[in-house]
Amino acid sequence: MNFLNTKFDSNIENQLEIFLQKHLKIFFSMLFLLTVFYSYILYLGHNGFAIGDWLTNYRAGFIRRGLLGELILKLSSISGVKLGALVSSIQIALYSVFFLYSYLLVKRKNSLIPYVLIICSSCVFTFQLSEPSAGFRKEIIFFAILSFFTYASVNFRSETFRIIFYSIILAYPTLILTHEMLLILYPYIGIVAINKLGLKLKVTLPLISGAIIGFIVTVITISFEITPEMVNTIMTSFEGYPIKIEGSAFHWLDKDTDFAFHQLSMRLNKYLVVFPIVLILSLVSFYPIRNSIIKTLFLNWFTILLFFISILGTITLAIVAVDWGRFIYINLTSIFIVSLYHSGETSNKWLYGNRVIILALFFVIYTCTWHIPNTTKMPIGSYVTLPPQIIYSIVNQ
Secondary structure, three states, X not given: OHHHHHHHHHHHHHHHHHHHHHHHHHHHHXXXXXXXXXXXXXXXXXXXXXXXXXXXXXXXXXXXXXXXXXXXXXXXXXXXXXXXXXXXXXXXXXHHHHHHHHHHHHHOOOOOHHHHHHHHOOOOOOHXXXXXXXXXXXXXXXXXXXXXXXXXXXXXXXXXXXXXXXXXXXXXXXXXOOOHHHHHHHHHHHHHHHHHHOOOHHHHHHHHHHHHHHHHHHHHHHHOOOOHHHHHHHHHOOOOXXXXXXXXXXXXXXXXXXXXXXXXXXXXXXXXXXHHHHHHHHHHHHHXXXXXXXXXXXXXXXXXXXXXXXXXXHHHHHHOOOOHHHHHHHHHHHHHHHHOOOOOOOOOHHHOOOHHHHHHHHHHHHHHOEOOOOOOOOOEOOOXXXXXXXXXXXXXX
């Protein structure tokens, strides 16, 4: 009888694996097309965060986060393409890189079953669908780089990978000029590099040098004071594109830490309820791939140090910012991508026996009833939504 049960369980696992392998590309394609659709909607709605965040520029002088916006303004002036359309195109291009290389990395796994919860939940691939204003921000630049870099680590020769590694280190200080938050994500690049190349001086020395330069660039950028007059100058640099200061990324540019502390203090009681729930729910989907995560992040003392530097940097940022859900999502996505370095044998024994029906029910409930909120919303609820104000903008075009 045990033999029959084992054979039946094995058959279920095989059939499920075949189904996942067959439909993985379709599912990733569907998520990408939805992401393209949402980006277009945000463009039509002139969203002050998803679009406005990319348009901060240097027209009022050198300020933090202004490099990419300045380049977009110049490109729009030369090409005649609307600013919002350019931003949307950049977002789509970056997401295409992220989805493509994430798909290629997931597809090489020995078993796809442990990745079902992550792929279908709000943790990595659908945050931008549940929180559009928060999900199309500049961290997708990093996601595109990290997914390609991880793909290169498992598919390219060490010599070629080392060139890519050095190139990213050289370019990274420039990336920080697009958003200083990218500095705290830099350690994930190092984790992938050390997994591939080993803990060697020719890896750690360039990595540390890049971190020091990036830190100096960050300190310089945040030391420049931004006044309300400068924000108004930035806003007038793209008259005709109707983004208001209130309720947009520009609203926060000239605010000091006292303002940030005040905004956070008003939300803190609810945050201390909402985000522990979010973390617990998120970690459930990561449990089946824990072995790959441990192998990658805890490879040696240096990768452990890099990981905790990134987490500590995120916690520090959370003290002066209200986007706690976004910060959780950014780190979960980075951890997921990095963990794909290992092909990893993962046991699916938890799938066997009478648990199949229970786990199928759990899968439906888990993936369809919660999402990672950016700020104060409770996590329980549909994870694919369209904000009413964006729909209203489309209807009234």
